[in-house]
Amino acid sequence: MPLVSELELPAFDYFDPDMRGPSFHAAMAELRSHGWLATSPLGPFVLDRESADLFLRTRSATFPGLKIAELFGIEDGPLFEEMRRNILHRNGEDHRRLRNLVAPAFTPRAADRWRPAMRAFLADLWEAVRESGRCDFVTALARPYPSLTIARVMGAPLADAPRLHEWSEWIQRQFDAPSLTNERDRIERAVVEFYEYAGALLAARREEPGDDLLSTLLAAEAEGDRLSEVETLHLVLNVLIGGVDTTQSQLAHAIRLFAEHPEQWELVRERPELVPAAVEEVLRYEPITPFTARILHEDVEHRDVLFPAGTVVMVCAFTGNRDLGTETESERFDITAGRGR
Ligand code: HEM
Structure with missing residues (x-):
């Protein structure tokens, strides 16, 4: 089984200061079009919803806060x-x-x-x-x-x-x-x-x-x-x-x-009971924490790829949140679609 570090993967430049707004959206869509994995200096990125779910829920991983401290010499x-x-x-x-x-x-x-x-x-x-x-x-x-x-x-x-x-x-x-x-x-x-x-x-x-x-x-x-x-x-x-x-x-x-999306705003004005769904849809569509990270404490095998213990896996909520229904549907900001959770 190949190690994740041995795969030929598209690269994501996390440190690029221009990676914001529409260029960020375009870069993420481009990465996702190549598959569910990308590489970065921080570690591999997982881009799809199922993998995000797996790495966030597994008991074999935790948030790498102290690893960040170590990497930055703190x-x-x-x-x-x-x-x-x-x-x-x-x-x-x-x-x-x-x-x-x-x-x-x-x-x-x-x-x-x-x-x-x-x-x-x-x-x-x-x-x-x-x-x-x-x-x-x-x-x-x-x-x-x-x-x-x-x-x-x-x-x-x-x-x-x-x-x-x-x-x-x-x-x-x-x-x-x-x-x-x-x-x-x-x-x-x-x-x-x-x-x-x-x-x-x-x-x-x-x-x-x-x-x-x-x-x-x-x-x-x-x-x-x-x-x-x-x-x-x-x-x-x-x-x-x-x-x-x-x-x-x-x-x-x-x-x-x-x-x-003024038509969505009109909906909230007409039907204030839609506010909770609107909050969830905003969080889905434009999460201000588009990534989080996990460090693995033991080897994890996923889709015939080996993620060895010690790997920092970057989990992408931004792309994961768009893995719902067809691409066109997921790209649509729609507070009535019930996709926020
Ligand atoms: C829209 C607003 C917010 C966003 C987008 C947000 C985002 C997040 C995310 C993504 C995590 C989990 C990180 C991870 O496990 O990888 C987190 C954890 C946390 N957030 Fe928030 N947060 C928000 C508001 C708040 C507020 C209002 C508070 C405090 C009143 C708060 C306090 C915390 C705490 C204490 C944790 C750590 C929880 C734990 O490890 O048990 N957050 N937040």
Whole structure:
């Protein structure tokens, strides 16, 4: 059985700065037309839905967070500490324990608690642009909205939302190879500043609990087990960096897609019950995390190809999400097609 590294495969240049917007779409379609595998300096890319499913679900693989640290020579310091403790990089029993402890704070019902505050933020942001009838959506809404929400969830002063936004944007760049190479100092500084800020907030909540996520996590208990202070700090950091940049970018793409497909926007206006399906279709059609990665802990055989232990497999949601029905159907942005899940 051939090793994946021995196959003649089309190459994908992950580091090409022009790989965005329509050129990204065209490059992905071209790659997919050659088959289900591509090669890159990071490792093989799997492009189809079935393979993506296999590599994301297998117990033989985990997210290669610490491999990324190793590849970029990050061996100590605040960013290394952040990577080591990130829930995304913690596996097995350790991961399950953290998930058990935090799960009650992240149920749909727990999220409902924040909806009135979220609606109020949107109403305020909308009010500021309503009269002029036009705005730059990113500046006016997509950018400020997630950090205001996370500030509220954290119990931080709303005036600090812009600082939270800035830290989130920098710390999130640990997933961007060029930034990790060229801007590491700035990322490290953001981690240190956030540690200081959230540490002070945590100390205050320990003294005087409130109705925020920090107080909930400090009180969280499962089978007699509790989160330590450092674990709580990192979970809050994960919520900040996981929730701000992602939501901002996905919201921006959502509005762009509806601007390009006004008939779909009309459907949402006429039938607001379509909103959940619209969210799923946006995530399917233009996922702002078009790739993720897994590192294999044992050999995996798939379609007569051997992926040896230690391989970093890049899993492509962008192309996988288009493996539904015929090519023309999958390329169509359609919130009524029920393809989002
Ligand atoms: C549209 C918005 C979002 C997108 C596109 C997104 C994307 C993702 C993806 C792709 C992963 C999985 C990575 C992998 O396993 O390979 C992930 C994990 C995660 N996300 Fe999000 N995310 C979004 C919003 C949020 C929000 C709002 C929060 C926090 C409130 C958050 C916190 C997390 C955390 C903590 C993990 C790690 C979970 C674990 O390993 O158990 N994300 N996100």
